[in-house]
Each structure stands twice: as C-alpha cells, then as structure tokens.
Amino acid sequence: MNTGIQLRSRGLVSEIVERLKLDIEAGVLKPGDKLPTEAAIMGNFSVSRTVVREALSRLQASHLVVTRHGIGTFVNEPLVKSNFTINSEDFSTLKDVISVLELRISLETEAAGLAAKRRKPENLSAMKQALQTFKDSISLDSDNVASDFDFHIEVAHATDNRHFADLMGYLGTMIIPRGRITSSFNTVAEKVAYLHKVHAEHESIYQAILNHDSETARAAMRTHLTNSRDRLNANASEFAPATLP
C-alpha cells in the first residue's frame, strides 16, 4: 500500500529521481554528501527496494552520484564539459529537434552569406554535385537525407572557415541517423512534391552563392530552414513523445 502522493511524473521511480535531483541541484545535497541509505529512502517514500535501486541506478547513469559497495551513495562533483556536445537523449521531443534546427538556422544563414562572398570554383562544383545526387535520389527513391545534408556541408565548406564545416558536420551526426521525420507522408506523390520543393530551395541558394549575392543567399537559406521548421511543427501530431506541458 503506497500512501505517497504521485507527482506529475509517471511512476514512483521518476518521482524519487526528480526529488533527489532537485535536492542536489538546490544544494541541499552537496558534492561528497552521502545520500540516505536505500532502506531509509524506502521508508521516506514508502516504496520497495526495487524502486529505490532503479532510481539510484538512473542517477548513476547520469553521473550525478556514485555508489560504493557497502558504504552508500554519494553526490558527484558536477562534471564540467570542455567541449560542445548535444546528447542524444535531448533529441526525443519535438522541442528538442526544433532547438537544434534553430541553431542550424543561425549557423547556416551566416554560412550562406559568407559562402556567397568566398566560394571558389571547387566549392561550386561540389555543391552542384550534391544537388545532382539529391535530385537523382528523388526518382530513385534512394536515400535523400545524406545528399541533402551534403549540400549543406558544402555550403559550410565554402565559407572558408573550418568551424562552420566542423559544427555542421557534428550536427549532421546527430541528425542523419534519425531523419525518419520526413517519412510521415500520406502519399508517395506528396513526398516527391516535397522533395522537389526542397531541391528548388537548394537551387536558389546555390544561384545566390554563384552570383556572389550574399544577402539573397542568406535569405534563401533562412527560408529553406524555416520551411523545415514549419513542416516539423505541422507534423507535430504524429510526433508524440511523452511530454506534457
């Protein structure tokens, strides 16, 4: 019999995880402090050992605590990350995906603008190549996500600033494996039409870069990615993770 009050979160485990997490973040439990024993937590929350152990197990997975056999569980030092990382768990909700897309909008509009100023012949041919591969992939119904991203990568390369290409490359490893977001089409014709639209948008970005027209390139890229975002939002219904606002 559990007299505990259910928090918003589903499940006793999540509840305990959240409370402990709060205590740690609020500083009630500081790094090095010992958490209550499993038995004590069992008592405090009126739950079974299984629940407590599962909760501690999750806190361990997120490196918030360490457990020493026979001694107890202790709060870890908050680990500082010395690099920019987006972890995969932060990719589960629509909001997460849009967050990354916003970052891309930021990066890529500027990249397109710089590319228009600095593109060299080899950049243009690489972009042209990616464009062609994408176009072919439409009729062949082969993988279009990769060649889509290739085009964007080539634009980043054309900035002549390695950081743009590096960051885009990193974001690509996050985005490509998923990518089955665009697979929510009612009909094949609908999908083909969409891909042609994407191709047309790529073409206008390419043209602006070709013409050394920085402002137009910027605008075209922004339009392209904003359209992606809108499409994501439109398909929000079919994208149902466990979120409740």
Place this chain on the structure above:
Amino acid sequence: MNTGIQLRSRGLVSEIVERLKLDIEAGVLKPGDKLPTEAAIMGNFSVSRTVVREALSRLQASHLVVTRHGIGTFVNEPLVKSNFTINSEDFSTLKDVISVLELRISLETEAAGLAAKRRKPENLSAMKQALQTFKDSISLDSDNVASDFDFHIEVAHATDNRHFADLMGYLGTMIIPRGRITSSFNTVAEKVAYLHKVHAEHESIYQAILNHDSETARAAMRTHLTNSRDRLNANASEFAPATLP
C-alpha cells in the same frame, strides 16, 4: 536453482550484458534486429525476470538497444560519439581568431533576435547586471573581459534554447583565458574610450531586446561584433600571439 555456468564476470547480470554486447558487436545481432523476449532470455540463461530486466536496463543506458513497450527490444544504430571542438593551437594566428569571431557573429546575431522575442524579466535583470558590472570595471580598471562575456552569455540564455548558451559557454572557455587583444592601446584614455564605446553598443543591444525589437537587436549585435573584427584587423600589426595578461 541456477545451473548456469558463471563467466569470469561476477553476477548473472554482467554475464548476460556481456554476451548480448558480444552478439551485437560481432554482428550476430545487427542494428534493427529484435532481441529475444525477456521470457526467452530468462529461459536461455535460466535466470529470473529481474536479472534480465536489469541487464536490458544497462544496455539501454549505454544506448546499445532501445526497447519499445509491448513490442520488444531492438538493437540500436552504433552511435558515433563525436563532438565539436576547437583546439587551442587554432588560436595562434589572427585568421584563427577571426574565424571564431565569425562563428560568434553567426550565433549571436541570431541569438539576439531570438532573445528579443523570448526574453523574460529575469533575463533582462541578469543582462542589466552584467552591463553594470562592465561599466564599473571601466573606471576601476578591473577585469572587463569576464563581464563583457557575461552580457553575451545572458543574451544567449534569453533565447530559451540551451544550445546557444552551451555553445557560447564553450567558446567563452576558449576566448576568456586569452583575450589580451584589447591590451594594445597607445594611451589609457584611448582604452577607456574604446570600452565606453563597447558599453554603448551593449546598451543598444539591450534596449532592442527590452523593446522586443528582433530586427534591431540582430543589427545591433552584428554591428557590435563586426566592430570587434574590424578592430582586430586594424591592430593586426601589433597582434602578438600567445600573450599573457
């Protein structure tokens, strides 16, 4: 009663985790494949449900598998754990510093635009605070680089998109330790005048964000950072790499 032979690993859970891990790495179980049901694993290894679930739980934690309620557990794509990094050697030449500055221009103009749309009262007060600290640092001749960057970080926070703040934070760790670029002034008066100009630029960014004026905020941020870049270029002759405070 468990007739299973103990592998060298201690515990049934570790044993099962290791065997499944081997199967996945050896390609016996390929990405997308369905693992045996929990009941089947119980039978295969002659263990209880608890053990099986604990094992699967660990495999999930290391992102090797994903389990879908009511369906089964499936092997995940091997996720490549890369990340975005700028190494310190890439900070030696003027071109390198400008490359990073270009990345900041890209990030921060968009961040300012988003901040103008989404800023909350607490963002405004945090920005105001940073502004004040920077202003004070001018007359006190104390560290102005930190509070300068603080302001930019607060703008990133106000986007309500953690990736902007994260990336800026990372760039900050790259930039702050160096940063003695502003030390190439002929006179103190010249330096003070420059810092006042920076402060004024910050103020106009703040005003635009306060007024929910996205476009102006963008423009103001771009002007601010472009000025920094121009200043860098102007001082190119005096630029000495790897200088310390």
Place this chain on the structure above:
DNA sequence: ACCCATTTGTCCGTATGTATA
C-alpha cells in the same frame, strides 16, 4: 586478526497494469 553491524549487490517469485498486434 577477528567478528559484527551496516549497507549495497544480486537474485528470486509474484501480482497487476499497459501498450501493441
């Protein structure tokens, strides 16, 4: 060196709820 209490680690069996096909 030894024992012992404490605390975590491992394992089992069972019951009930929920998502999917």
Place this chain on the structure above:
DNA sequence: ATATACATACGGACAAATGGG
C-alpha cells in the same frame, strides 16, 4: 477482444564489501 510482451511494483533471501570495535 484476446494474446503477447513489456512496465512497474512489492517482498523476501542471501552474498559481498566495508568499517568499527
């Protein structure tokens, strides 16, 4: 609507590590 398979939770038992007396 039923069967399957996973999700969650409980309680009990014993093993293993640690630290104090």
